[in-house]
Amino acid sequence: DGGITQSPKYLFRKEGQNVTLSCEQNLNHDAMYWYRQDPGQGLRLIYYSQIVNDFQKGDIAEGYSVSREKKESFPLTVTSAQKNPTAFYLCASSIYGNNEQFFGPGTRLTVL
Amino acid sequence: ILNVEQSPQSLHVQEGDSTNFTCSFPSSNFYALHWYRWETAKSPEALFVMTLNGDEKKKGRISATLNTKEGYSYLYIKGSQPEDSATYLCAFWPGANNLFFGTGTRLTVIP
Numbered sequence: 001d002g003g004i005t006q007s008p009k010y011l012f013r014k015e016g017q018n019v020t021l022s023c024e025q026n027l028n029h030d031a032m033y034w035y036r037q038d039p040g041q042g043l044r045l046i047y048y049s050q051i052v053n054d055f056q057k058g059d060i061a062e063g064y065s066v067s068r069e070k071k072e073s074f075p076l077t078v079t080s081a082q083k084n085p086t087a088f089y090l091c092a093s094s095i096y097g098n099n100e101q102f103f104g105p106g107t108r109l110t111v112l
Numbered sequence: 113i114l115n116v117e118q119s120p121q122s123l124h125v126q127e128g129d130s131t132n133f134t135c136s137f138p139s140s141n142f143y144a145l146h147w148y149r150w151e152t153a154k155s156p157e158a159l160f161v162m163t164l165n166g167d168e169k170k171k172g173r174i175s176a177t178l179n180t181k182e183g184y185s186y187l188y189i190k191g192s193q194p195e196d197s198a199t200y201l202c203a204f205w206p207g208a209n210n211l212f213f214g215t216g217t218r219l220t221v222i223p
Contacts (some may be wrong), residue, residue, distance in 0.1 A: 004155070035213075036222075041215060042213035042214050042215045042216070043201070043203075043213040044118065044213075045210050045211075048210070049173070058210065059210070061148060090155075091155070097160075098204045099143070099144055099146070099211060100146065100158055100161055101146075101158075101211060102155075102158070103155040103156045103157075104155055105153075105154065105155050106155070108173075
């Protein structure tokens, strides 16, 4: 089955620790995206990547980092510099040049 | 950051009722408007991608219209069923790399 997987579903971390969220897709999509959702707000773009070894900041990139070493994988690291990391994180992918996006199931990160 | 608004924020309807909700977006630099359906504990799924003014799309009991000149889209559900309960998201694409999402309308259909 083709799709996007995110792991883990729930993640708890202590304040001050970096944490990496996994996103893998087997749809052969070129572009991948990370969004954050907070209560009462729409999805906000953190980072996106259109091709391997290239990525761009979205609207709220501060305190986050990404890598795109493989087409299938786009991990997101939430660093200790992110002031309010507790949120729901969604990963998505799309065919390059096509804006229709396919989403993973999300990871809920709670920083204690 | 472009402003995309959805109303109402939440909605409760009885099974069998028809309902509709609104997505408002900037009327300039329009390329596409997306509707997604997001059920609890699942991934958002694309319902429609709309690109032309006056577009109407339909999938089963769900349909959508688009007015790019005035910057709004309506999503209609005819004869709501409990399985229609979900959050419905719209997303505006101005032709650049980003989709700009609204906050969603949470629909609850009461059996």
